[in-house]
Amino acid sequence: AQKITQTQPGMFVQEKEAVTLDCTYDTSDPSYGLFWYKQPSSGEMIFLIYQGSYDQQNATEGRYSLNFQKARKSANLVISASQLGDSAMYFCAMREANTGNQFYFGTGTSLTVIP
Amino acid sequence: DGGITQSPKYLFRKEGQNVTLSCEQNLNHDAMYWYRQDPGQGLRLIYYSQIVNDFQKGDIAEGYSVSREKKESFPLTVTSAQKNPTAFYLCASSRHDRGRGNTQYFGPGTRLTVL
Numbered sequence: 180a181q182k183i184t185q186t187q188p189g190m191f192v193q194e195k196e197a198v199t200l201d202c203t204y205d206t207s208d209p210s211y212g213l214f215w216y217k218q219p220s221s222g223e224m225i226f227l228i229y230q231g232s233y234d235q236q237n238a239t240e241g242r243y244s245l246n247f248q249k250a251r252k253s254a255n256l257v258i259s260a261s262q263l264g265d266s267a268m269y270f271c272a273m274r275e276a277n278t279g280n281q282f283y284f285g286t287g288t289s290l291t292v293i294p
Numbered sequence: 295d296g297g298i299t300q301s302p303k304y305l306f307r308k309e310g311q312n313v314t315l316s317c318e319q320n321l322n323h324d325a326m327y328w329y330r331q332d333p334g335q336g337l338r339l340i341y342y343s344q345i346v347n348d349f350q351k352g353d354i355a356e357g358y359s360v361s362r363e364k365k366e367s368f369p370l371t372v373t374s375a376q377k378n379p380t381a382f383y384l385c386a387s388s389r390h391d392r393g394r395g396n397t398q399y400f401g402p403g404t405r406l407t408v409l
Contacts, residue, residue, distance in 0.1 A: 212395030213395075214395065214397065222382060222384075222402065222403040222405070223400060223401070223403060224386070226397055226398070229397055270337070279344070280325050280342065280388060280396050281342065282339070282398055284336035286334070286336045287335075287336055
């Protein structure tokens with residue numbers, strides 16, 4: 180089974196609007212971390228936000244927030260007030276405590292911000 | 295500035311040749327990783343190293359080799375045994391940080407093309 184599933188290959192959003200990128204995960208480990216990365220066309224993976232499985236509140240980093248629904252095993256990324264520079268690939272990833280430092284990545288969502 | 299560097303940015307190789315990709319970090323991170331990314335796909339783990347002089351195979355280690363003689367350096371050799379080496383290669387590093395889930399930080403990547 181896939182550890183990380185991203186079902187939206189491509190998304191479009193109007194500039195200044197908010198957008199939600201979906202991510203579901205599969206694990207039986209009670210201790211895990213969830214991450215979102217941005218990959219612009221240059222190729223570098225840029226860390227955006229982290230959520231621990233025991234964190235009580237949803238993580239936020241500037242315009243990025245992570246909508247963590249533990250029972251549904253979902254970790255959706257919300258980008259508020261979209262900017263043209265947000266156009267990129269976005270990857271969800273998970274690290275399980277019982278597999279050490281290994282990360283599992285989803286297949287990504289391509290986001291295009293429309294002026 | 296602290297960060298992760300990879301060189302070269304673009305690399306061309308003839309079939310049957312070994313080639314080595316460089317990865318250096320000055321973040322004082324203990325763990326380092328190599329990933330492969332193919333078009334339209336997520337990242338797949340090749341090798342990782344938690345500490346100097348120690349490394350483990352990831353999901354797709356066949357045809358690759360690594361060394362970790364120094365904390366700062368984790369070179370990846372793509373050998374002639376790798377049947378389909380054309381891909382984008384990303385190096386990452388992390389430090390033990392429970393509060394941030396051992397977040398991995400990435401270099402700019404090397405695009406390898408076999409001619």
